[in-house]
Amino acid sequence: PPAAPVLQPKTGEPVAPVEAPKVADQAMVELGKKLFFDPRLSKSGFISCNSCHNLSMGGSDNLKSSIGHKWKQGPINSPTVLNSSMNLAQFWDGRAKDLKEQAGGPIANPGEMGFTHDLAVTVLQSIPAYVDEFKKVFQADTIDIDKVTTAIAAFEETLVTPNARFDKWLRGDDAAITKEELAGYELFKSSGCTACHNGVALGGNSFQKMGAVEPYKTKNPASGRSAVTKDDADRFKFKVPTLRNVELTYPYFHDAGAATLSKAVEVMGQIQLGKTFTVEENANIVAFLKSLTGDQPKFELPQLPPSSDTTPLPQPFGK
Amino acid sequence: PPAAPVLQPKTGEPVAPVEAPKVADQAMVELGKKLFFDPRLSKSGFISCNSCHNLSMGGSDNLKSSIGHKWKQGPINSPTVLNSSMNLAQFWDGRAKDLKEQAGGPIANPGEMGFTHDLAVTVLQSIPAYVDEFKKVFQADTIDIDKVTTAIAAFEETLVTPNARFDKWLRGDDAAITKEELAGYELFKSSGCTACHNGVALGGNSFQKMGAVEPYKTKNPASGRSAVTKDDADRFKFKVPTLRNVELTYPYFHDAGAATLSKAVEVMGQIQLGKTFTVEENANIVAFLKSLTGDQPKFELPQLPPSSDTTPLPQPFGK
Numbered sequence: 053p054p055a056a057p058v059l060q061p062k063t064g065e066p067v068a069p070v071e072a073p074k075v076a077d078q079a080m081v082e083l084g085k086k087l088f089f090d091p092r093l094s095k096s097g098f099i100s101c102n103s104c105h106n107l108s109m110g111g112s113d114n115l116k117s118s119i120g121h122k123w124k125q126g127p128i129n130s131p132t133v134l135n136s137s138m139n140l141a142q143f144w145d146g147r148a149k150d151l152k153e154q155a156g157g158p159i160a161n162p163g164e165m166g167f168t169h170d171l172a173v174t175v176l177q178s179i180p181a182y183v184d185e186f187k188k189v190f191q192a193d194t195i196d197i198d199k200v201t202t203a204i205a206a207f208e209e210t211l212v213t214p215n216a217r218f219d220k221w222l223r224g225d226d227a228a229i230t231k232e233e234l235a236g237y238e239l240f241k242s243s244g245c246t247a248c249h250n251g252v253a254l255g256g257n258s259f260q261k262m263g264a265v266e267p268y269k270t271k272n273p274a275s276g277r278s279a280v281t282k283d284d285a286d287r288f289k290f291k292v293p294t295l296r297n298v299e300l301t302y303p304y305f306h307d308a309g310a311a312t313l314s315k316a317v318e319v320m321g322q323i324q325l326g327k328t329f330t331v332e333e334n335a336n337i338v339a340f341l342k343s344l345t346g347d348q349p350k351f352e353l354p355q356l357p358p359s360s361d362t363t364p365l366p367q368p369f370g371k
Numbered sequence: 372p373p374a375a376p377v378l379q380p381k382t383g384e385p386v387a388p389v390e391a392p393k394v395a396d397q398a399m400v401e402l403g404k405k406l407f408f409d410p411r412l413s414k415s416g417f418i419s420c421n422s423c424h425n426l427s428m429g430g431s432d433n434l435k436s437s438i439g440h441k442w443k444q445g446p447i448n449s450p451t452v453l454n455s456s457m458n459l460a461q462f463w464d465g466r467a468k469d470l471k472e473q474a475g476g477p478i479a480n481p482g483e484m485g486f487t488h489d490l491a492v493t494v495l496q497s498i499p500a501y502v503d504e505f506k507k508v509f510q511a512d513t514i515d516i517d518k519v520t521t522a523i524a525a526f527e528e529t530l531v532t533p534n535a536r537f538d539k540w541l542r543g544d545d546a547a548i549t550k551e552e553l554a555g556y557e558l559f560k561s562s563g564c565t566a567c568h569n570g571v572a573l574g575g576n577s578f579q580k581m582g583a584v585e586p587y588k589t590k591n592p593a594s595g596r597s598a599v600t601k602d603d604a605d606r607f608k609f610k611v612p613t614l615r616n617v618e619l620t621y622p623y624f625h626d627a628g629a630a631t632l633s634k635a636v637e638v639m640g641q642i643q644l645g646k647t648f649t650v651e652e653n654a655n656i657v658a659f660l661k662s663l664t665g666d667q668p669k670f671e672l673p674q675l676p677p678s679s680d681t682t683p684l685p686q687p688f689g690k
């Protein structure tokens with residue numbers, strides 16, 4: 053049989069392929085996966101991390117703003133958890149330094165899971181199979197919030213999405229993307245998009261002004277990075293979102309101001325670069341962006357250990 | 372090597388083992404699975420069948436009453452979808468004759484998914500990968516609610532749970548259950564529980580008075596089977612729930628009046644049979660009931676096809 057053709061990886065590109073995750077501690081990941089899917093970490097017993105970062109739908113909820121405890125409307129669009137381990141910091145304004153620090157937030161946020169860390173830990177501690185699993189993973193008899201967030205973060209580190217068609221092209225498979233997608237990528241580079249959307253994640257590695265060239269109009273009150281740095285120069289800077297799997301993470305921008313990718317590309321061209329794309333150019337860039345959809349997390353639906361007779365009851369209604 | 376011992380199946384028992392499901396049309400099942408997990412069948416884009424029949428938690432939500440559209444409190448405890456194909460009819464009062472008839476209900480129920488059949492179909496019809504998949508499965512170009520409920524029901528037919536330890540015992544593996552569990556089963560039979568909880572599902576095959584011997588006190592206004600038959604003799608008759616996986620489907624009874632299995636067994640003894648069990652007897656029956664937990668549905672988390680630019684937007688807030 054003829055030898056398999058040797059692929060010539062592209063060199064000098066501003067984008068690099070996603071590597072499959074290396075899992076250091078599979079038992080820890082399995083525990084974190086259960087916790088990610090467990091609505092008992094919320095006051096109502098109804099909302100889990102997966103409610104707003106649905107791993108059947110690209111790791112987000114595809115809503116303009118999330119639905120939290122008691123149907124409270126969230127303040128900002130829910131970003132994907134896919135490839136979020138690559139971010140320089142977590143949240144649109146980067147206020148959490150890493151996934152572990154982030155994971156404590158939503159449990160105790162009144163508008164998200166509406167619970168407290170103490171109560172969440174009390175619930176877990178009342179579930180014999182969780183106690184056993186934490187013991188196996190952490191060699192410790194008691195559960196605490198630090199262990200909970202460590203396990204969730206370990207699971208999230210596995211949520212990377214290799215093998216996008218664009219990555220196959222980067223690795224030298226010229227047939228992996230179409231002519232239109234390639235034209236879109238060339239335009240993406242030549243227009244200057246890669247100034248901000250670069251690296252493995254095509255984003256996630258800097259905070260940038262939303263409206264670098266022309267102001268962005270929104271009714272959303274989020275002030276961006278300045279909320280963290282208290283530096284007025286950082287007003288309206290947001291973490292540049294990854295463009296990996298962006299086909300799946302509509303609607304777009306922190307305020308969900310763009311319902312479609314086409315609209316997001318149009319707005320980016322205008323307000324970040326002062327460029328107006330033709331219909332064909334816009335379509336090519338959109339086509340390129342859709343070639344960035346990678347393998348989605350692939351695992352069996354987790355089975356959660358049942359509560360015990362002493363597990364505090366969920367409180368979905370009333371105060 | 373010694374020949375494997377020949378197992379002697381138990382004969383003459385009022386309970387029979389669960390058979391693994393036979394799948395006639397795998398493509399149909401895969402489509403139904405996606406629909407079961409798809410929150411776009413709800414007005415908010417947030418609530419799917421799996422929200423209230425969580426297959427990570429025994430096919431129910433483990434709440435006293437469900438949380439529906441806009442956090443509306445449901446009227447009755449959510450029964451498990453596991454083994455529900457074995458039921459003589461669906462719902463506590465049996466008002467749907469089968470799974471297909473049932474599946475149309477929640478989508479259009481204002482307190483559940485809050486949508487309409489027409490809008491749900493319009494959403495699906497706007498998603499190219501769904502159109503292709505319905506075409507492949509039904510050899511038809513257009514989606515309608517009949518096809519949607521047919522596919523969901525086909526998926527639900529696969530949600531049976533074989534290989535409970537008790538079933539292994541029924542099949543002749545004497546070591547599969549403990550002495551206490553066996554004692555519990557003997558008492559379950561001799562006390563008369565099997566008058567109502569019998570067959571493969573230990574329930575699901577008749578409507579029976581809640582409070583056969585002594586009245587059941589509840590504030591829940593559900594009138595039971597009489598709501599369907601308009602026959603006063605059927606007042607407060609409910610479909611006998613399956614006891615398969617009952618370890619996972621707390622809280623118990625249509626009004627969730629019993630938080631624990633121990634309490635449910637105590638109440639059943641008293642009001643259905645006029646019996647008061649000792650602490651040990653109660654514990655043995657509970658142990659027996661926990662031996663009825665079978666293999667939970669085992670499949671990869673489904674990946675949902677993305678919406679298109681023409682997909683109507685979810686309406687979680689406002690009117």
Ligand SMILES: [Ca+2]
Nearest residue numbers: 137138139150
């Ligand atoms: Ca990192």
Ligand SMILES: [Ca+2]
Nearest residue numbers: 301302303304
């Ligand atoms: Ca988004």
Ligand SMILES: [Ca+2]
Nearest residue numbers: 620621622623
């Ligand atoms: Ca129940």
Ligand SMILES: [Mg+2]
Nearest residue numbers: 137150151209
């Ligand atoms: Mg890290």
